[in-house]
Amino acid sequence: MTVTHSLFRLTLATCLAGFCALAQGEPSIERGRYLVQVSGCNDCHTAGYSMAPYQVPERTWLQGDSLGWSGPWGTTYASNLRLLLPRLGEAQWLALARKANYRPPMPNQSLHLMEEDDLRSIYRFVVALGPAGNPAPTALPPGQAALTPVVQFPAPPAP
Template sequence: MAGCNHCHTRNYGQSGGTVAEESWLTGGGTGYSGPWGTTYATNLRLYMQGFSEEQWLMKARSLRARPPMPWFALRDMSDDDLRALYRYVRQLGAAGMPAPAFVAPRIAPDTPYFSMTPQLPTAYGTDVGE
Protein backbone atom coordinates (compact mmCIF):
# COMPACT_ATOMS: atom_id res chain seq x y z
CA MET A 1 0.00 0.00 0.00
CA ALA A 2 2.94 2.38 -0.50
CA GLY A 3 2.90 3.29 3.20
CA CYS A 4 -0.54 4.94 2.99
CA ASN A 5 -1.76 3.18 6.13
CA HIS A 6 0.84 4.88 8.32
CA CYS A 7 -1.06 8.16 8.19
CA HIS A 8 -4.43 7.27 6.64
CA THR A 9 -5.31 4.48 9.10
CA ARG A 10 -5.93 5.39 12.73
CA ASN A 11 -3.47 3.68 15.14
CA TYR A 12 -1.73 1.74 12.36
CA GLY A 13 1.81 2.61 13.42
CA GLN A 14 1.12 2.38 17.15
CA SER A 15 -0.32 -1.12 16.69
CA GLY A 16 2.61 -2.38 14.66
CA GLY A 17 0.38 -2.64 11.61
CA THR A 18 -2.17 -4.95 13.19
CA VAL A 19 -5.27 -2.84 12.45
CA ALA A 20 -7.92 -4.95 10.72
CA GLU A 21 -8.27 -4.36 6.98
CA GLU A 22 -11.88 -3.21 7.36
CA SER A 23 -10.54 -0.13 9.20
CA TRP A 24 -7.78 0.69 6.72
CA LEU A 25 -7.58 4.07 5.01
CA THR A 26 -10.45 5.69 6.90
CA GLY A 27 -8.28 8.66 7.91
CA GLY A 28 -7.17 9.76 11.31
CA GLY A 29 -8.19 12.42 13.76
CA THR A 30 -4.64 13.33 14.74
CA GLY A 31 -3.30 16.41 13.00
CA TYR A 32 0.15 17.28 11.71
CA SER A 33 0.96 20.84 12.72
CA GLY A 34 3.74 23.02 11.34
CA PRO A 35 4.36 26.36 9.64
CA TRP A 36 1.75 25.44 6.98
CA GLY A 37 -1.00 25.02 9.62
CA THR A 38 -2.50 21.71 10.73
CA THR A 39 -3.38 19.01 8.23
CA TYR A 40 -5.17 15.70 8.66
CA ALA A 41 -4.89 12.44 6.75
CA THR A 42 -7.81 12.19 4.34
CA ASN A 43 -10.28 9.34 4.58
CA LEU A 44 -9.23 7.74 1.31
CA ARG A 45 -12.19 5.36 1.28
CA LEU A 46 -14.57 8.32 1.07
CA TYR A 47 -12.27 10.45 -1.10
CA MET A 48 -11.83 7.84 -3.84
CA GLN A 49 -15.61 7.45 -4.23
CA GLY A 50 -15.65 10.86 -5.93
CA PHE A 51 -13.44 9.85 -8.87
CA SER A 52 -13.66 7.63 -11.90
CA GLU A 53 -10.46 5.69 -12.54
CA GLU A 54 -9.39 8.12 -15.26
CA GLN A 55 -10.15 11.12 -13.04
CA TRP A 56 -8.05 9.51 -10.29
CA LEU A 57 -5.07 9.19 -12.65
CA MET A 58 -5.34 12.88 -13.54
CA LYS A 59 -5.72 13.86 -9.87
CA ALA A 60 -2.76 11.73 -8.75
CA ARG A 61 -0.55 13.31 -11.43
CA SER A 62 -1.54 16.89 -10.55
CA LEU A 63 -1.94 16.66 -6.76
CA ARG A 64 -0.05 19.17 -4.63
CA ALA A 65 -0.80 18.67 -0.94
CA ARG A 66 0.34 20.26 2.30
CA PRO A 67 2.88 18.43 4.47
CA PRO A 68 3.40 15.75 5.50
CA MET A 69 1.62 14.16 2.51
CA PRO A 70 4.30 12.89 0.08
CA TRP A 71 2.27 13.87 -3.01
CA PHE A 72 5.36 13.42 -5.19
CA ALA A 73 5.22 9.67 -4.47
CA LEU A 74 1.86 9.50 -6.27
CA ARG A 75 3.17 11.61 -9.13
CA ASP A 76 6.05 9.17 -9.63
CA MET A 77 3.96 5.97 -9.57
CA SER A 78 3.24 4.13 -12.81
CA ASP A 79 -0.27 4.23 -14.27
CA ASP A 80 -0.60 0.52 -13.51
CA ASP A 81 0.27 1.09 -9.84
CA LEU A 82 -2.10 4.05 -9.56
CA ARG A 83 -4.88 1.99 -11.12
CA ALA A 84 -4.20 -0.87 -8.71
CA LEU A 85 -4.27 1.53 -5.75
CA TYR A 86 -7.55 3.03 -6.96
CA ARG A 87 -9.16 -0.37 -7.48
CA TYR A 88 -8.01 -1.64 -4.10
CA VAL A 89 -9.33 1.37 -2.18
CA ARG A 90 -12.61 1.33 -4.10
CA GLN A 91 -13.16 -2.37 -3.40
CA LEU A 92 -12.77 -1.69 0.33
CA GLY A 93 -15.90 0.45 0.06
CA ALA A 94 -16.86 3.74 1.66
CA ALA A 95 -16.43 3.76 5.45
CA GLY A 96 -15.72 6.13 8.30
CA MET A 97 -16.05 9.87 8.62
CA PRO A 98 -14.38 12.71 6.72
CA ALA A 99 -11.12 14.02 8.17
CA PRO A 100 -11.19 17.22 10.24
CA ALA A 101 -10.81 20.41 8.24
CA PHE A 102 -7.44 22.09 7.67
CA VAL A 103 -6.49 24.54 10.44
CA ALA A 104 -4.72 27.72 9.30
CA PRO A 105 -1.24 28.64 10.57
CA ARG A 106 -1.02 30.14 14.07
CA ILE A 107 -4.43 28.76 15.06
CA ALA A 108 -4.41 26.01 17.68
CA PRO A 109 -6.15 22.83 16.53
CA ASP A 110 -8.87 21.41 18.78
CA THR A 111 -7.78 17.81 18.11
CA PRO A 112 -4.69 15.87 19.11
CA TYR A 113 -1.76 16.72 16.83
CA PHE A 114 1.90 16.08 16.19
CA SER A 115 4.08 19.20 16.23
CA MET A 116 6.30 19.11 13.17
CA THR A 117 8.18 22.30 13.98
CA PRO A 118 11.80 21.57 14.90
CA GLN A 119 12.67 22.51 18.47
CA LEU A 120 16.25 23.39 19.36
CA PRO A 121 17.59 22.44 22.78
CA THR A 122 18.07 25.43 25.06
CA ALA A 123 21.82 24.83 25.15
CA TYR A 124 22.13 24.65 21.35
CA GLY A 125 25.14 26.55 20.09
CA THR A 126 26.84 26.96 23.48
CA ASP A 127 30.08 25.33 24.47
CA VAL A 128 29.74 22.26 26.66
CA GLY A 129 32.20 23.68 29.19
CA GLU A 130 30.27 26.89 29.86
Protein backbone atom coordinates (compact mmCIF):
# COMPACT_ATOMS: atom_id res chain seq x y z
CA MET A 1 0.00 0.00 0.00
CA THR A 2 1.41 3.41 -0.95
CA VAL A 3 1.64 6.40 1.36
CA THR A 4 -0.87 8.22 -0.86
CA HIS A 5 -3.30 5.30 -0.67
CA SER A 6 -2.90 5.09 3.13
CA LEU A 7 -3.43 8.83 3.48
CA PHE A 8 -6.55 8.62 1.31
CA ARG A 9 -7.95 5.76 3.43
CA LEU A 10 -7.22 7.66 6.65
CA THR A 11 -8.87 10.82 5.26
CA LEU A 12 -11.89 8.85 4.07
CA ALA A 13 -12.22 7.07 7.42
CA THR A 14 -12.01 10.40 9.27
CA CYS A 15 -14.66 11.97 7.05
CA LEU A 16 -16.97 8.98 7.40
CA ALA A 17 -16.55 9.02 11.16
CA GLY A 18 -17.45 12.71 11.22
CA PHE A 19 -20.46 12.13 8.98
CA CYS A 20 -21.63 9.23 11.14
CA ALA A 21 -21.33 11.38 14.26
CA LEU A 22 -23.35 14.11 12.55
CA ALA A 23 -25.98 11.63 11.37
CA GLN A 24 -26.23 9.96 14.79
CA GLY A 25 -26.68 13.26 16.58
CA GLU A 26 -23.53 13.23 18.69
CA PRO A 27 -22.73 16.75 19.90
CA SER A 28 -20.38 18.57 17.55
CA ILE A 29 -19.65 22.05 16.28
CA GLU A 30 -20.54 20.98 12.74
CA ARG A 31 -23.91 19.60 13.85
CA GLY A 32 -24.51 22.84 15.76
CA ARG A 33 -23.89 24.85 12.59
CA TYR A 34 -26.41 22.67 10.75
CA LEU A 35 -29.02 22.97 13.51
CA VAL A 36 -28.66 26.75 13.73
CA GLN A 37 -29.36 26.92 10.00
CA VAL A 38 -32.32 24.53 9.81
CA SER A 39 -34.02 25.41 13.09
CA GLY A 40 -34.36 29.12 12.31
CA CYS A 41 -32.01 30.55 14.96
CA ASN A 42 -30.44 32.87 12.40
CA ASP A 43 -33.82 34.14 11.19
CA CYS A 44 -34.16 36.30 14.29
CA HIS A 45 -30.76 36.25 16.01
CA THR A 46 -28.79 37.33 12.91
CA ALA A 47 -29.53 40.78 11.45
CA GLY A 48 -30.62 40.57 7.81
CA TYR A 49 -30.44 36.78 7.61
CA SER A 50 -34.08 36.03 6.80
CA MET A 51 -33.95 38.44 3.82
CA ALA A 52 -30.68 37.12 2.34
CA PRO A 53 -29.51 33.94 4.11
CA TYR A 54 -26.79 33.08 1.62
CA GLN A 55 -25.31 36.56 1.74
CA VAL A 56 -24.77 36.87 5.49
CA PRO A 57 -21.28 35.68 6.44
CA GLU A 58 -21.06 33.13 9.25
CA ARG A 59 -18.74 35.43 11.21
CA THR A 60 -21.74 37.76 11.75
CA TRP A 61 -24.24 35.10 12.79
CA LEU A 62 -26.15 35.13 16.08
CA GLN A 63 -25.17 38.64 17.22
CA GLY A 64 -28.77 39.64 17.91
CA ASP A 65 -30.78 42.27 16.11
CA SER A 66 -32.25 45.72 16.68
CA LEU A 67 -35.44 44.74 14.84
CA GLY A 68 -38.14 44.58 17.49
CA TRP A 69 -41.07 42.20 17.73
CA SER A 70 -44.02 44.07 19.16
CA GLY A 71 -47.35 42.80 20.45
CA PRO A 72 -49.46 42.60 23.61
CA TRP A 73 -46.32 41.47 25.49
CA GLY A 74 -44.45 44.69 24.62
CA THR A 75 -41.44 44.73 22.32
CA THR A 76 -38.78 42.06 22.37
CA TYR A 77 -35.44 41.80 20.60
CA ALA A 78 -33.50 38.71 19.60
CA SER A 79 -30.59 38.44 21.99
CA ASN A 80 -26.93 38.27 21.05
CA LEU A 81 -26.24 34.57 21.58
CA ARG A 82 -22.53 35.15 20.87
CA LEU A 83 -22.32 37.19 24.09
CA LEU A 84 -24.76 35.09 26.15
CA LEU A 85 -23.71 31.47 25.60
CA PRO A 86 -19.96 31.87 26.29
CA ARG A 87 -20.90 33.22 29.75
CA LEU A 88 -22.75 29.99 30.52
CA GLY A 89 -21.41 26.51 31.05
CA GLU A 90 -22.89 23.79 28.86
CA ALA A 91 -24.99 22.47 31.76
CA GLN A 92 -26.32 25.98 32.43
CA TRP A 93 -27.28 26.32 28.76
CA LEU A 94 -29.16 23.00 28.89
CA ALA A 95 -31.07 24.08 31.99
CA LEU A 96 -31.88 27.47 30.43
CA ALA A 97 -33.08 25.88 27.19
CA ARG A 98 -35.26 23.34 29.02
CA LYS A 99 -37.09 25.99 31.05
CA ALA A 100 -37.24 28.58 28.25
CA ASN A 101 -40.30 30.78 28.56
CA TYR A 102 -39.33 33.79 26.49
CA ARG A 103 -41.80 36.23 24.99
CA PRO A 104 -42.85 35.94 21.34
CA PRO A 105 -41.75 35.26 18.74
CA MET A 106 -39.22 32.92 20.42
CA PRO A 107 -40.33 29.33 19.76
CA ASN A 108 -39.78 28.05 23.31
CA GLN A 109 -41.29 24.69 22.39
CA SER A 110 -38.45 24.09 19.92
CA LEU A 111 -35.90 24.30 22.72
CA HIS A 112 -38.06 22.09 24.95
CA LEU A 113 -38.36 19.41 22.24
CA MET A 114 -34.74 19.34 21.07
CA GLU A 115 -32.62 16.35 21.96
CA GLU A 116 -29.99 17.10 24.58
CA ASP A 117 -27.18 16.34 22.12
CA ASP A 118 -28.68 18.86 19.66
CA LEU A 119 -28.72 21.56 22.34
CA ARG A 120 -25.13 20.68 23.21
CA SER A 121 -24.15 20.97 19.54
CA ILE A 122 -25.75 24.40 19.24
CA TYR A 123 -23.94 25.52 22.37
CA ARG A 124 -20.60 24.26 21.08
CA PHE A 125 -21.08 25.94 17.71
CA VAL A 126 -22.01 29.32 19.21
CA VAL A 127 -19.13 29.21 21.67
CA ALA A 128 -16.74 28.24 18.85
CA LEU A 129 -17.84 31.32 16.88
CA GLY A 130 -16.55 33.42 19.76
CA PRO A 131 -17.96 36.53 21.40
CA ALA A 132 -18.86 39.33 18.99
CA GLY A 133 -21.21 42.24 18.58
CA ASN A 134 -23.18 44.30 21.05
CA PRO A 135 -26.06 43.39 23.34
CA ALA A 136 -29.49 43.60 21.75
CA PRO A 137 -31.77 46.43 22.87
CA THR A 138 -33.63 45.89 26.13
CA ALA A 139 -37.18 44.58 25.90
CA LEU A 140 -39.90 47.19 26.32
CA PRO A 141 -43.12 46.86 28.31
CA PRO A 142 -46.53 47.03 26.61
CA GLY A 143 -47.44 50.56 25.55
CA GLN A 144 -43.88 51.88 25.37
CA ALA A 145 -42.92 52.94 21.84
CA ALA A 146 -39.80 51.39 20.33
CA LEU A 147 -37.14 53.62 18.82
CA THR A 148 -36.16 50.88 16.36
CA PRO A 149 -38.09 49.29 13.49
CA VAL A 150 -40.55 46.65 14.70
CA VAL A 151 -42.63 43.80 13.36
CA GLN A 152 -46.12 44.30 14.77
CA PHE A 153 -48.02 41.25 16.12
CA PRO A 154 -50.87 40.84 15.82
CA ALA A 155 -51.10 42.92 12.70
CA PRO A 156 -53.27 45.99 13.21
CA PRO A 157 -56.72 45.71 11.62
CA ALA A 158 -57.02 47.08 8.11
CA PRO A 159 -58.54 50.61 7.98
